[in-house]
Amino acid sequence: MPALQTRIDRCFARLRAEGSKAFVAYIMGGDPDPATSLAVMKGLPDAGVDIIELGMPFTDPMADGPTIQLAGQRALDAGMTMDKVLDMVRAFRQSDDRTPIVLMGYYNPIYARGVDRFLADAKAAGIDGLIVVDLPPEEDEELCLPAQAAGLNFIRLATPTTDAKRLPRVLQNTSGFVYYVSITGITGAATAQAANVAPEVARIKAATDLPVIVGFGINTPNAAHDIAAIADGCVVGSAIVKDIGAGKPVADVLANVSALAAGAHRA
Template identity: 75%
Template structure:
């Protein structure tokens, strides 16, 4: 049982849906980013998705691309991202941390070394958007053997023939991408998402969390109402990009979390 498994078991017992928040590590700088991350659990965040900045983030829209650029320009690295997890773990041993990004920085560090360091830092799961199931031997299976969940994305174009392959070595939860395209583009619609979530749940016992296109507390509540939880990234990153005080950013996060928890 990982922290992710424990969190979903607790939420289920409480009759609540999960709220997952994405932030880009190191955006706009290390100190501000760490302050935001440390404040997320108190704002009602059940799982933290910690973005690993990368120079060529092909799945991300302008908001998260720019966040990655700001972080890299401020000197953020994979090592500093792991250090952020270590800092959070000094005061919080319960909130799961999922590192989300691309394979290149992990490959450059070396898979074995990365997994050892990630586990030691308190990382609970990985989302690596550019590693398909056909490449599971690269990272997915070693990660699971090291005790980390490997979380896979399913999309509106993942048909019934492809879905079993996507689910094959997935653990922790399934991340359903509610819209076709890049992050932060269109708005997610619960009426479209609900049947897709049911289709996935017919083939797995894992929780299904929905992200992309959720920007308001009302949308967070609506999407969580048809899934096991909601993920918000671009809307939070946008608040950080606007240079708002950390307290204001966390108040916005709390409004989104409250929406999901009302579902």
């Protein structure tokens, strides 16, 4: 695996130097419409977001709970496509060349576009890493290895069911960071408990030098603090997407993001 120096790598180096934890925010590209989604995205860094996880809407999002599924449907109904998601990233990069962007989605649209073309387009647009939840490590040659060769981090998910036998395989070609899914099941379905997560994070960190970021089930500033305190940072998605889905003004969405980020950074 080639040594990468992406915006993600630089972000974690900076956070380590500052003694700070990472706050990662997930939004669905194009939800509820392209203009509002871009306005939220552009406001995330000033709200304290260190890394943006940008969802690519898909018709069959099997890992997502109802909140994210509905966001994807709103985006699709608003005419969102892969090209328009990449357009969002290009527009964001016109004013921000520092904040890392991780594209989260499913393999089908990437396969349909063609892996080489997709990777070239994503890299050119300003994407830094990929999370593709339906490609297991056994299929690394499909996308993971080509992505890393193209200069993109490939971020893998570990879960409570990733046992000692499976973990080395999951970590083998992972780069950027490891995303630990704090609960079994779908996004937005339960609340993460730091006491349960801490030993799992420690187990993963004993097996890799990569940062470990915890997501799923984090929806308050206190929860963000408690989880970030026992990991290298946390991801919040459903809580932010719920605000967007409720039609809250962009300023109110970002105010809530800021409170969540402050919770993580207090850790």
